[in-house]
Amino acid sequence: MIIDHPLLGPRDAAEFVYLGDARLINRPDWASLDADQEFYEYLYLRDNPEGQHKELWYHEQGDRSWLVVTRNTFTHEIINVELAREVAQNSGR
Amino acid sequence: MMKYSVWNILKQGLRGNRDWPLMWREPAPQEQYDVIIIGAGHGMAAAYYLAKVYGVKKVAVLEKGWLGSGNTGRNTTIIRSNYLLPGNEPFYEFSMKLWEGLEKDFNYNSMVSQRGILNLFHSDPQRDAFARRGNSMLLAGADAVLLDEKLIQKMCPFLDYDNARFPVKGALWQPRGGTVRHDAVVWGYARGADQLGVDIIQNCEVTGFDIQEGICRGVETTRGPIKAKKVGVSVAGSSSKVMAQAGMRLPVESHVLQAFVTEGLKPCLPGVITFGAGHFYVSQSDKGGLVFGGDLDGYNSYAQRGNLPTVEDVCEGGMAIMPMIGKARLLRMWGGLMDMSMDGSPIIDKTHISGLYFNGGWCYGGFKATPASGYCMAHLLAKDEPHPTATAFRFDRFQKGLMIDEKGVGAQPNLH
Amino acid sequence: MFSRLPSGGLIDREHPIEFTFNGKKLHGYKGDTLASGLLANNQLFIARSFKYHRPRGVFSAGSEEPNGMVQLGHGKFAEPNTKATNIELYDNLFAKSQNYKLSLQYDLLGINDLLSPFLSAGFYYKTFMWPKLFWEKLYEPVIRSSAGLGKLSGYPDPDTYDKGFLHCDILVVGAGPSGLVAALTAGQGGARVILADEDFRPGGRLNADREEINDCAGTEWVDQILAELETMDNVRLMPRTVVFGNYDHGIFGALEQRPEARPGINKKPKSVLWRIYSKRSIICTGATERSIGFGNNDRPGIMLAGAMRGYVNRFAIKPGENTAVFTNNDSGLKTANTLAELDVAVTVIDTREDKGKLNTSKYQEFITGGKIVDVKGKKAITSLSLGDGRSIKVDSLAVAGGWNPNVHLTCHKRTKPVWDENIFAFIPGDNLTDGMRVAGSVTGLFDLTSTLNDGFEKANDTLEELGHKPCPKIAFKTPEESTELTPFWYVKEAKGRCWIDLQNDVTTKDISQAYDEGFRDVEHLKRYTTLGMATDQGRTSNVTALAIMSEYTGKPISETGTTIFRPPYTPIPIGAFAGRSRGKHFRPTRLTPSHHWAQKQGAAFVETGNWLRAQWFPLKGEKHWRESVDREVLATRKSVGVCDVSTLGKIDCQGKDVAEFLNRIYANPFLKLPVGKVRYGLMMREDGIVYDDGTVARLDETHYVITTTTANAVLVFRQLEFARQCLWPNLDVHLISTTDGWAQFSVAGPNSRALLNKITDDFDLSNEAFPFMACANITVCGGRRARLFRISFSGELAYEIAVPSRYGNSMMETLMKAGEEFNATPYGTEALGVMRIEKGHFAGNELTGQTTAFNLGLERMISKKKDSIGNKLSERPGLNQSDGFRLVGFLPVNKEKSFNAGSHFISKGKDKIMANDEGWMTSVAYSPTLKHTIGLGFIKNGLDRMGEKVHAVDPLRGKNTEVEICSPHFYDPEGSRQRG
Amino acid sequence: MAEFKIEPFPFLWGKERYFGDNYLEIISDQSIVSMAITRGDEEKFSTQFTNIFGNPPPKPGKFVNSIDNDYKFLWMSPDQIFALFKRENLYPETKIQKLMGDSGFYTDQTDNWCQIKLTGPHLIQVFERICPLDLNRQKFPVGNCARTIMEHLSTIIVHDSEEGFLVLSPSSSSESFLEAIEQSFINTGDY
Secondary structure, three states, rough: OOEEEEEEEEEHHHHHHHEEEEEOOOOOOOOOOOOHHHHHHHOOOOOOOEEEEEEEEEEOOOOEEEEEEEOOOOOOOEEEEEEEEHHHHHOOO | OOOOOHHHHHHHHHHOOOOOOOOOOOOOOOOOOEEEOOOOOHHHHHHHHHOOOOOOOEEEEOOOOOOOOHHHOOOOOEEHHHHHHOHHHHHHHHHHHHHHHHHHHHHOOOOOOOOOOOEEEHHHHHHHHHHHHHHHHHHOOOOOEEEEEHHHHHHHOOOOOOOOOOOOOOOOOOOOOOEOOOHHHHHHHHHHHHOOEEEEEEOOEEEEEEHHHHHHHHEOOOOEEEEEEEEEEEHHHHHHHHHHOOOOOOOOOEEEEEEEEEEEEEOOOEEEEOOOOOEEEEEEEEEEEEEEEEEEEEEEEEOOOOOOHHHHHHHHHHHHHHHHHHOOOOEEEEEEEEEOOOOOEHHHHEOOOEEEEEEEEOOOOOOHHHHHHHHHHHHHHHOOOOOOOOOOOOOHHHHHOOOOOOOOOOOOOOHH | OEEEOOOOOEEEEEEEEEEEEEEEEEEEOOOOEEEHHHHHHHOOOOOOOOOOOEEEEOOOOOOOOOOOOEEEEOOOHOEEEEEEHHHHHHOOOEOOOOOOOOOOEEHHHHHHHHHHHOOOOOOOHOOOOOOOOHHOOOOOHHHHOOOEEEEOOHHHHOOOOOOEEEEEEEEEEEEOOOOOOOOOHHOOOOOEEEEEOOOOOOOOOOOOOOOOOOOOOOOHHHHHHHHHHHHOOOOOEOEEEEEEEEEHHEEEEEEOOOOOOOOOOOOOOOEEEEEEEEEEEOOOOOEEEEOOOOOOOOOOOEHHHHHHHHHHHOOOEEOOOOEEEEEHHHHHHHHHHHHOOOEEEEEEEEEEOOOOOOOOOOEEEEEEEEEEEEEEEOOOOOEEEOOOHHHHHHHHEEEOOOEEEOOHHHHHOOOOOOOEOOOOEEEEOOOOOOEEEEEEHOOOOHHHHHHHHHHHHHHHHHHOOOOOOOOOOOOOOOOOOOOOOOOEEEEEOOOOOOEEOOOOOOEEHHHHHHHHHHOHHHHHHHHOOOOOOOOOOOOOHHHHHHHHHHHHHHHHHHHHHHOOOOOOOOEEEHHHHOOOOOHHHOOOOOOOOHHHHHHHOOEEEEEEEEEEEEEEEEOOOOOOOHHHHHHHHHHHHOOOOEEOOOOOOOEEEEEOHHHHHHHHOOOOOOOOOOOEEEEEEEEEOOOOOOEEEEEEEEEOOOOOEEEEOOOOHHHHHHHHHHHHHHOOOOOOOOOEOOOOOOEEEEEEOOOOOHHHHHHHHHOOOOOOOOOOOOOOOOOOOOEEEEEEEEOOOOOOOOOEEEEEHHHHEEEEEEEHOHHHHHOOEOOOHHHHHHHHHEEOOOOOOOOOOOOOOOOOOHHHHOOOOOOOOOOOOOOOOOOOOOOOOOEEEEEEOOOOOOOOOOEEEEEEOOOOOOOHHHHHEEEEEEOOOEEEEEEEEEEEEEEHOOOOOEEEEEEEEEEEEEEEHHHHHHOOOOOOOOOO | OOOOOEEEEEEEOEEEEEEEEEEEEEEEEEEEEEEEEOOOOOHHHHHHHHHHHOOOOOOOEEEEOOOOOOEEEEEEEEOOOEEEEOOOOOOOOHHHHHHHHEEEEEEEEEHHHHEEEEOOOHHHHHOOOOOOOOOOOOOOOEEEEEEEEEOOEEEEHHHEOOOOEEEEEHHHHHHHHHHHHHHHHHHHHOO
């Protein structure tokens, strides 16, 4: 696969490490009343869709950026790539 | 029904093989069943045991494609019970025992071939971990032998002992491990279940559940609605998709695992060999092909096909440990959908919806579990409680902190 | 009798080649394949089939060959299952037949053919079940040894292989007429082009045919185009390169054979496996001919009509004096015409009734509506019988059943091919991905003009899409051709068996039996009969089989579809995929800074991940590793030892918010770590399981250095970056790995301070000035920068000193020199391990990824006053059961006895079964300090069971040792030594 | 002062070799310092950088030289730059820190890397065998740099002159990396 890095252009997926669902950015608040349940759902439950999937890739053999890649899990087509840091900031983290 | 035997082969052969009967019926779905099982892999085994052991007669198995089109027909055919943890080992040993009696049980030769499985290790810490595992196996009534380098050299003279980057220090050997002809398992169970009256319905995809007031009363399918008192789901890589129709999110990701086979070669491998310092395992089929595999491609996928880096990685592992296979040609590569769970272990459990049962999260270890998985699923469906060897495979173990994490890599499915 | 024509062909008669087949010396020419070389020498019978061991000869002229499999080379170089049709003939080539018992001519397993009524599809599923033991002992070994084709040598593959990466705008696959035009057009348009073809001579069917283009011979036209392509810098022409797989995002796998590599002659790689990154691709892979089923249609001397035409035109081979063509389409007539121009008597048997109006005077006979029912001649065809009872003597027979486009590369990503009612074959579907186009006969266009125009147009479309200027239209002048076909799959009246899959010996009867038994889906047909699963992947047989099955089911082929096309297009050696990554080069080797010094000392080395570390340093006279290790431990505990610990991960953390960051990363608090101090840090995964541990040293207000275990260095760095970028993106934290930058040495033992005093530059090492868990930037040896940490893994007074890694080797020497007066001893990972077990420190064996802080007795380290990774989920009840595993120490009750790591604990008097399993031994060492074996392990409720005796059972090694539960701190439990 | 001395002995020290017209040498007289940009001080850093070195900081995937050519700056990640300059044996990071002040954090990286300089006409063919990047002159012209993976090894490749590349490989595995480069020469030509 080829990931079109927002800063560096197309790079081979072999340079990247995969983590999983981009919701892992949304780490719950530990002080929340329902924190036990929220952390359980955060860490363990997945939508695991067939189709578009936002997911985290780390450019370990590159610029060390974490990326949020929107990819189709059936065709493997990549629809969008963003810097995870910006996604995280935009989501209010 | 015709019993299969050498006499029948001779008889039919002399008649020009013109009178072989259908191996199973092709019934239309009835309106209502006692139990519907979705998915004809583990599900077929479940239906077989449900009918045979638990006496439930009105059973249907729904398969969205052709029989064996799922993971039962696309794996590397290995059976073993070399697990470490108490939640796992007795279950897989139960499965192994069922394999050993399977052919007589359903009068079909699925070529259970117990030529042993060798797990090579390359360092002292690996040896210690394998020793712990081997002792677990023995305590659970399975078989295990710790081999030193000399014994391995005798058994496998073709491994790289002189020039290896990670020298072989020893191996954990399970003599009863081996391979089974995977397609024949599907066919054998199907024939067996069919003879017990189970309706096998191919090309019948489930499109929804009939759930009212928290009770599941049947399914919607591409061949119309079918009612049932109980519905069991065992659809491997499609688990999340199917259970989403019941409104459930699972602790599961679907990943692609590639497998490979070479051209036919004269016998050159004794059994199954796994390489502990790279991602590679291999056996040789009765037809002569080297059947091998390695790691997941590593990203969520429903594509049933993989990419080149994994192919290279697996072949590198192969060449590193057995450099004699350099001129064996890779003939076919294929990909299966793995329902990778969050701790690498399966789930066989009721759901919060009454009448809806789930069996999945088999990761890439589902094939070897087929008989026990089917048996335990049948037990659960029939008795509404887990089979004694499958009590740990519950949904709530993640909430309770009772994960069964053999590899110790945590909640990251692509690492299991 | 087959023979070489006196002139013609594309062989180089100036370069004769001698080669050996089955021990016989034969002659051919440069430009021959092994197959053409054999045919020129009238070697028709060259192989035995897979199941029934029937005699077989060359059937095709390309990689679709199902029959002509040989072993190439001998000894360690032997290459099994090589297609004679694919081997470019070279000097002293050595080949032999395979898959026989005794000899090719007299094969004992030929008996299988006589037993064939009882060996029909799937027979083995129905028998061999009784008695159970016989399967593995008798039936299976017999089946196995008669199955399989060639043999591996059993030796390490002596050839080398390389791999590489190529990039282009447009990849053109196939250098036939459409591919050549496409590449030329794309090249002229200014795109970066790669043109790959599996043949050693580009040209495709133009090499096999005699068509003219623009009034010159097709082969000359090919030469002209090639010459032009070679002048273009932006075009890379790659003959001998098979594009075998189509992967995501325009990446293709291709294997280039390197003719300069010859077995045993030079060390050049035999092949290069290329990953081709293309923006667009044009697939011009042409089509493969299929056969027709009739009685004994597998005899040597029977071949595909297009192949026979190629053997005449390209290789100048005359297929005997009397020959016949069996065809259902016009391309078969083209072969007949080619043959008729030689001095050969040609009989044409056309299955079509309506071809009578042709000029047939050039043939011996032209039979319309004809059917061949049987063929005579076991090892080479001698005659054929027609439906009307007539028998015709022939030396060879060409069969033309129509053409199947080579759609493989268009299907690897699950695009389904579609049935085309014009050519009665599958063509590529129209929803191709990643900018793929198809051109030429792969699209079902079989006449030359159309294929040429198609290549041009598709290239121009692609150019435009990429923003290049399209090229002006090229006109091609070519003769008109007719390509009519009336489908005809097999002769129902056949007298012998009709072979569909030649290699796997699948006949029309097997297909009908599969139908009878319910294996009617195409995938079931394949799996039950093994049709299409041989090394040729059914390229000449699949469509025919589908057509026959569709006759039974009554469903049109367009509805049944094909089986799935998967890579590789043609089989690829495992060695080629591995490339250089084998033997010592399987993975890179990481060396410690003092590696060269250690090597000079004769150290034993051990692999730790990719690192090579000194395991121990044997002295003269030491015979057993234990002698060395015990000595190293005792010398360290008594005076001072030095160990290279540079492999620990080292991460520089800088920034304004590092304290806050680390406080969220580690389970224990980090907000108040003073400058100049080191603190132990416990890192958890989010699931509350212990991930890693190490030290955090604060060197400066905004500068921290953290260490990780050797194994987890990369993973921890990744996790920290995740936390920094994704979880807390607004903290000012900067991470840089400095693992390779610093050589770090543990200097341990009562004399470590004295030793370090000799090399540090006026630094106060006293306990008051630099106490336990202190750290500092210092200089050593006259102004060299260094970092000093007072930390201890051994339990002794100890330091870790780091210098830039280029000084590491010298530092080790210097420490040894300065330490001479203290008898300073280098120690390796074994002694390190012994000392940490004596001290009760956990390490990799304990941190299995299943271990909690509770298990380690560190539950109180998890600060509940703050959030940190893993904090919340570590509270789950299952991870904190009161009778959960606890890390404790174990001693043998009888001090003479030993035990092993991996033993399990069973209470005395209990049965040795899993239900009574209470834990396991994680680490074991012989303690030279205590003079007996000691162990660490996890046992249920261990902390409350001190002094209890249990069994350490190790049935795997036949051991059972009574052990006593004790504190894990065997040595100096108060820790006074490390603080002194 | 201590009476003992330590001497530098970096990996691959002094190795050099010709492969036909191509030349490989190990660079040992160049320091590497990583410059991490303080969050929130990006503009300040950039201005200061431009003032001191005469050129703005490098863009992603690029390197720039200081106007006097004494420094080469490689873009490494969104908040990190590598500075390469003539060897400072003691505290190379202080040299940069003094120039740049508090808008960044500076770390000596010299010993983390082995620096291999390659010049010659056949380098593209050599890299084709191990490097996944498209090094075509139009795609990776002089002025480009990238971190990537070659033969399982993290590598930084810098196209620093028409016929030359500077390659950085982690020092602990540099012997494996050198073997990979040498093997590529051997596999692609008659050396």
